Amino acid sequence: MEIPVMVGAGLVVIGVGMGIGRIGGSAMEAIGRQPDAYGKIQTAMLIAAALVEGIGFAALFAV
Amino acid sequence: MEKLIGEFSLGLFFWQSLIFIGLFFLLKKFAWKPILDAVNERETSIKDALASAEAARNEMESLQSDNQRILKEARAEKETLLKEARITRSELINGAKEEAQMEAQKILAQAQEAIQNEKRAAVIELREQVGSIAMEIAEKVLQKELESNDKQLQLVEQLLKDTNLK
Amino acid sequence: MPTTLNKFYSVFLFTIALFSAPYTLEAKESEASGDLKTEIKEYISHHLQDAYDFSLFSYTNDSGEHVYIGIPLPVILWDNGLHVFSSSKLHHGEDVVQSGDYFYKLDHSKIYRTDAAGTINYDESHHATNVAPLDFSITKGVTSMLLIAILMFFLFKGLAKTYAANGGVPAGIGRFFEPIVLYIRDDIARPNIGEKKYGKYMSFLLTVFFFIWFLNMLGLTPLGVNVTGNIAVTFGLALLTFVITNFTGTKDYWLHIFDPLGSSMKWYAKIPLYIILIPIEVLGIFIKPFSLLIRLYANMQAGHIVLMSLIGLMFIFRSWLGSPLSFGLAFAISIIELLVALLQAYIFTMLSALYFGFAAEEHEHH
Numbered sequence: 001m002e003i004p005v006m007v008g009a010g011l012v013v014i015g016v017g018m019g020i021g022r023i024g025g026s027a028m029e030a031i032g033r034q035p036d037a038y039g040k041i042q043t044a045m046l047i048a049a050a051l052v053e054g055i056g057f058a059a060l061f062a063v
Numbered sequence: 064m065e066k067l068i069g070e071f072s073l074g075l076f077f078w079q080s081l082i083f084i085g086l087f088f089l090l091k092k093f094a095w096k097p098i099l100d101a102v103n104e105r106e107t108s109i110k111d112a113l114a115s116a117e118a119a120r121n122e123m124e125s126l127q128s129d130n131q132r133i134l135k136e137a138r139a140e141k142e143t144l145l146k147e148a149r150i151t152r153s154e155l156i157n158g159a160k161e162e163a164q165m166e167a168q169k170i171l172a173q174a175q176e177a178i179q180n181e182k183r184a185a186v187i188e189l190r191e192q193v194g195s196i197a198m199e200i201a202e203k204v205l206q207k208e209l210e211s212n213d214k215q216l217q218l219v220e221q222l223l224k225d226t227n228l229k
Numbered sequence: 230m231p232t233t234l235n236k237f238y239s240v241f242l243f244t245i246a247l248f249s250a251p252y253t254l255e256a257k258e259s260e261a262s263g264d265l266k267t268e269i270k271e272y273i274s275h276h277l278q279d280a281y282d283f284s285l286f287s288y289t290n291d292s293g294e295h296v297y298i299g300i301p302l303p304v305i306l307w308d309n310g311l312h313v314f315s316s317s318k319l320h321h322g323e324d325v326v327q328s329g330d331y332f333y334k335l336d337h338s339k340i341y342r343t344d345a346a347g348t349i350n351y352d353e354s355h356h357a358t359n360v361a362p363l364d365f366s367i368t369k370g371v372t373s374m375l376l377i378a379i380l381m382f383f384l385f386k387g388l389a390k391t392y393a394a395n396g397g398v399p400a401g402i403g404r405f406f407e408p409i410v411l412y413i414r415d416d417i418a419r420p421n422i423g424e425k426k427y428g429k430y431m432s433f434l435l436t437v438f439f440f441i442w443f444l445n446m447l448g449l450t451p452l453g454v455n456v457t458g459n460i461a462v463t464f465g466l467a468l469l470t471f472v473i474t475n476f477t478g479t480k481d482y483w484l485h486i487f488d489p490l491g492s493s494m495k496w497y498a499k500i501p502l503y504i505i506l507i508p509i510e511v512l513g514i515f516i517k518p519f520s521l522l523i524r525l526y527a528n529m530q531a532g533h534i535v536l537m538s539l540i541g542l543m544f545i546f547r548s549w550l551g552s553p554l555s556f557g558l559a560f561a562i563s564i565i566e567l568l569v570a571l572l573q574a575y576i577f578t579m580l581s582a583l584y585f586g587f588a589a590e591e592h593e594h595h
Contacts, residue, residue: 073461076462078370082375087432104397
């Protein structure tokens with residue numbers, strides 16, 4: 001891999017990491033606020049995280 | 064991306080699709096359908112059992128409340144019956160008492176009357192007898208006393224003295 | 230005081246050992262170590278790809294020959310006619326195989342048509358330029374899938390039988406699998422697809438979940454077959470999700486794609502928006518299953534790379550400290566991979582159910 005491509009891959013990983021981190025953090029907060037809705041929040045969190053991850057993979061494989 | 068396309072193997076894809084679709088239809092027919100049907104059946108049967116148990120409990124409860132009501136009514140009836148019996152008893156006793164008292168009084172009065180009558184009759188009889196005895200005695204005394212003149216005179220004298228005309 | 234000193238010394242020695250061990254080794258036999266590194270790298274990249282035989286292990290004997298222990302599998306090629314021969318004839322790329330009028334040779338885990346001498350020409354980016362025949366071989370991956378399919382068939386057929394025999398109550402291993410089946414029904418299919426329509430997607434969801442999960446688990450056994458980390462397999466699975474989604478799509482689903490704003494605007498106001506919106510929505514149809522296939526592929530691939538690299542580190546360190554350390558790390562990663570195996574199967578099933586839910590939804594127009 002050439003250097004710019006590597007930097008691009010790194011940026012993608014940073015972005016995706018931040019995105020999934022935020023999703024996870026928000027989900028934790030939401031569960032803390034409403035422990036009863038645990039199942040629904042977890043499902044929504046996984047879906048959102050999976051979508052972000054998917055974009056990340058698409059970008060990684062595109063480079 | 065090029066790496067991915069380079070790695071793509073048509074043969075593997077072909078076999079994978081074949082195996083997976085075959086597995087899908089086989090499992091659908093022989094496994095998932097019976098399993099899900101059995102689970103559904105079990106769930107409905109559990110639901111039915113729960114519902115029937117609930118119904119039975121409700122019926123039981125209504126029966127119990129019926130019993131309670133009947134018991135209460137019976138108890139109330141018994142109470143009234145007892146009360147009535149008590150009243151009748153006291154009435155009977157009182158009536159009997161009064162009657163007996165009256166009867167006793169009547170008998171007593173009759174007895175008193177009879178005694179009075181006997182007594183009266185006895186007194187009258189006694190009086191007559193005493194009178195006749197006294198007359199007999201007086202006759203005999205008088206006959207004896209007034210046998211001579213002297214004695215008659217003496218007596219007159221005595222009587223006169225005793226009379227003491229003042 | 231002595232205890233802190235001891236601690237300090239042990240940490241100090243640990244650090245020294247950690248840094249000095251590889252360097253001293255490299256200083257002593259840098260050439261050998263370099264060879265080892267490339268060998269491990271090649272071994273990993275070879276492992277990640279499909280193979281024509283089911284190799285159990287291989288070693289180098291005293292005379293320097295590679296000895297492979299494993300089960301040869303049939304190679305099936307379509308190259309102007311059917312060519313079938315055993316993979317043992319390929320000798321792991323060392324021999325040329327003649328089948329009919331053509332000669333074949335294995336190069337970097339792929340079969341190419343060659344001349345009788347087995348020459349393979351490369352272009353400048355080191356890709357073989359020889360003709361690659363249509364390859365329908367029963368490879369290691371295909372064998373693993375067949376094994377898993379047979380296992381699943383008998384497992385779940387037996388499970389279904391215990392229901393019939395036991396009056397609707399599972400027995401034995403079914404006690405373990407029934408909650409999973411119910412979880413997929415109650416927590417994946419029902420909430421995402423909806424009470425009315427979930428039934429007809431259940432078979433696919435269950436099959437795909439257990440298929441992926443079992444294949445992932447098979448990849449963690451010492452056999453280490455990397456099936457779900459193969460792009461062709463995940464492509465096949467995602468393609469099925471794509472086909473089912475779009476073939477069971479209701480009118481509302483297509484309306485949502487080609488008329489996302491509905492009657493909330495006048496038709497002439499929608500035109501400029503739709504120039505952007507409709508391509509995005511149409512692209513979304515393809516991106517959804519694409520993200521599915523890439524996610525599964527990348528996760529499983531990455532897991533295998535990390536695990537094998539850590540195991541390879543043991544041979545690179547070859548010190549009393551480094552090898553146990555990398556063993557411990559490999560052990561920890563293996564446990565994480567057990568979780569990932571389940572999680573990826575779950576996410577694939579979950580997202581498939583979600584996409585089916587989009588396709589099956591019927592709602593009042595807004």
